[in-house]
Amino acid sequence: MLSKREWAWGYLLIAPMALGLAVFYLWPIAQTLYLSFTESGVFGGYTWVGTANFTELLGDEEVLGALGNTLLYAVLVMAGVPLSIVVAALLNVPGLRGLSVYRTLYFLPVVTMPAAVGLTWRYLFNGDFGAINYLLGEVGIDGPYWVGDPDFAIYAIAIVGIWSTIGYNAVLLLAGLQGIPRPYYEAASIDGAGRLRQFFRITLPLLTPTTFFVVVITMINALQVFDLVYLMVDLKGPALSGSRTIVYLFFEKGFVQNQRGLAAAIAVLLLGLILVLTAIQFRLQKKWVHYE
Amino acid sequence: MRFRLPLAGLLGLAVLAAGCGSSGEPAADGKVTISYAIWDKNDQPSAEKIIAAFQQANPAVTVKLEITPWDQYWTKLQTAASGGAAPDVFWMNSLNVGMYAEGGIIAPLDESKAEGLPEAVVDGYRHDGKLYALPHNVSIPALWYDKKIFDAAGVKYPTADWTWDDVKAAAEKLTDPAKKQFGILAPMWDQGGFYNTMIQAGGHVLSPDRKKSGFDDPASIQGLEFWTGLIKDRVAPVAQVYTDTDPIQLFQSGKYGMYYGGVWFASTYWANPEIRERIDVAPLPKGPAREAVILLGLANAVSAKSEHPQESAAFAEFVSSEPAQKILSASGGGALSARPGTQDGWFEAFPSWHLKETYDASMPHGVPYPATLNTAQWQDVQNKLLAEAWAGRRPVADVAKEIAAQMNEILAKE
Known part of the structure; x- marks a missing residue:
């Protein structure tokens, strides 16, 4: 049994974190919930409008479009998770030379400012003068206007999204890989299993708890994508309709058009979406995640 | 002791933030400071010269220039205005003037000071029959x-x-x-x-x-x-x-x-x-x-909550006056001065091109x-x-x- 004194210490020690959480997360969530039922004046002041914001959202084609774009982006970025597993497995090869160089290279995008990442890729993707289309031209392919064409923009953004998450995911997965006990591999090789077979029969199944965590985190982050859209796509051009995400729509309604109540309702909608999708993932994990 | 560092940093930030708020009470010697917010970095040199000229004529007033890039300008201004802390004088465009006038953020100005400025531009800054900002440049x-x-x-x-x-x-x-x-x-x-x-x-x-x-x-x-x-x-x-x-x-x-x-x-x-x-x-x-x-001119608006409304209005009026408009033109920056007859300095800054002819031919057909x-x-x-x-x-x-x-x-x- 813990003494009163020990309880007090416990609370004291979690206080800084809990306080920060309350002030910067819980309170804003409560505020957003309240705001989503109001209509705001341009310079402050709110009037209660009930569920009007939500009914407006459900009938808005733009919301559906943004929802579709966001889900497509999330699926594309989640499709990059296997790539992270491969990278992590390669980085885990015993005796690999220049290991720290590779690790740095893959982790670099994670610690680079999103603004720098977005702008650099925007130049690379430029339809007329970009490096990517230049290289494609060298092999005879006429590259598209990656970030100018509504049909391509979300894919271009997803490529950058995958590129910038590989490092973070690989580091998590690497930790998972190193947690797999070596004797399994030794036993398998005595039984005559090759490298590839070991990977599919031992590594992948035993990595699933980490993979699950990575998939959940990647999805939550992907559903909240904003910075890459804001930085890479011309905000007045045709491409925005094919790449407007939920959070971008939130920004547009709240900060460009000054409809803050409506924007708050979008945020609530997104929160609900993330909760539901994450709950589904937790349900599904029983089917494919192996805990030792 | 390590945990004290960020705390001290936060305190420092708080002090800084407090310092950024609008000007405050006049100092003991009767001097006042007003803030002037603009978004175009190209206009910094001319704005500084105009401020210097104004301060020379009004030694009791100091004007502090604040430049916020266009992408953040309106978001920042709106947030500041909602909190009652808008700059004393700030750049306004005709797209936003109605909203700011209606919201009681900006104060009406003396209509007579707009005399001689192009009507197609001035009219863009009227709301309910009152003039809410004084144009200082014009885009053609x-x-x-x-x-x-x-x-x-x-x-x-x-x-x-x-x-x-x-x-x-x-x-x-x-x-x-x-x-x-x-x-x-x-x-x-x-x-x-x-x-x-x-x-x-x-x-x-x-x-x-x-x-x-x-x-x-x-x-x-x-x-x-x-x-x-x-x-x-x-x-x-x-x-x-x-x-x-x-x-x-x-x-x-x-x-x-x-x-x-x-x-x-x-x-x-x-x-x-x-x-x-x-x-x-x-x-x-x-x-x-x-x-x-299409004529679009930028203008200076004065905050309705300014603690120095007289000095602020005087500064906005000065920027649109003939001497200041000539300073603007002569610095050959991005903008063409609004007051007719003050553009020569600007035309001379780019002698290779038919800018004067273009200006003269366009102004009579200006549409707001x-x-x-x-x-x-x-x-x-x-x-x-x-x-x-x-x-x-x-x-x-x-x-x-x-x-x-x-x-x-x-x-x-x-």
Whole structure:
């Protein structure tokens, strides 16, 4: 049994974190919930409008479009998770030379400012003068206007999204890989299993708890994508309709058009979406995640 | 002890933040400080000179210049204004003035100080019959052209008498697919592009009482089709090109014959020695119905909550006065001064080009930039839908009618 004194210490020690959480997360969530039922004046002041914001959202084609774009982006970025597993497995090869160089290279995008990442890729993707289309031209392919064409923009953004998450995911997965006990591999090789077979029969199944965590985190982050859209796509051009995400729509309604109540309702909608999708993932994990 | 560091840092930030708030009470010696917020870094040198001149005439007042880039300017200003901490004097445009006046954020100014300033610009800053900001500069769209491309194709340079037909004919002759060279640029741009042509064709963006959209007017549609037609005829690049590279930069590459730009691009183009002698400028060509040039001027507004309303108003008035306007022109920056007769310094800064002729020919045909209380909202609709027409996905007429319907809904709520 813990003494009163020990309880007090416990609370004291979690206080800084809990306080920060309350002030910067819980309170804003409560505020957003309240705001989503109001209509705001341009310079402050709110009037209660009930569920009007939500009914407006459900009938808005733009919301559906943004929802579709966001889900497509999330699926594309989640499709990059296997790539992270491969990278992590390669980085885990015993005796690999220049290991720290590779690790740095893959982790670099994670610690680079999103603004720098977005702008650099925007130049690379430029339809007329970009490096990517230049290289494609060298092999005879006429590259598209990656970030100018509504049909391509979300894919271009997803490529950058995958590129910038590989490092973070690989580091998590690497930790998972190193947690797999070596004797399994030794036993398998005595039984005559090759490298590839070991990977599919031992590594992948035993990595699933980490993979699950990575998939959940990647999805939550992907559903909240904003910075890459804001930085890479011309905000007045045709491409925005094919790449407007939920959070971008939130920004547009709240900060460009000054409809803050409506924007708050979008945020609530997104929160609900993330909760539901994450709950589904937790349900599904029983089917494919192996805990030792 | 380590945990104290961030705490100390936070305290420091709090102190700084407090210092950033608006000016506070006058110091013991009767001196006051007012803040002046602008967004264009190109105007920093001229603003500093104007402030120096003002402070010399008013030794008791210090003006503090704050520059916030355009992308953050309005968000920041709105947040500050909501908290009652707007700068004392700040740049305003005609799109936002109604909202700020209605919200009680800015104070009405002395109408007599606007005397002599171009009416098409001044009128944009009136709300409910009162003047809420004093214009200090004016933006005029103009036709930039590449003389080298004209010479090579043997086409005569544009003149003040040019019409749409001349533009189309020249664009065709200047286009050379083999060289990836186009006769003209046709970006989807309201101020320098389709607002002008809509009105030149006899249409309108807003009804005179600003209560109805003019996008469904057949003449307005004709004005929009001027642009999509240039793209369809392949004498201008497709819509995606302008998305990927800013047309201001595209034009400098020497592959485009003409460009409906702004006279204010002069300082940008002058900075590029390669094109200085290669390009020139002419007034916008006439439309089938009339001559029209969209005039958009920026103005200075005074915060209604300013603690020094007199000094702030005096400063705003000074910026639009003849001496300050001459300082603005002479610094050869991005902007053309608003007060007629004060532009010579600016023309002289760019001697190679026909800027004075363009200015003189354009000003009599100035039309105010269309704006209402919720301009941003209906412009958003306009841009989203027009993008589909520009990309060639939907006919202009369909899109224009849909814009009109949605715009009317927004305007009805104002």
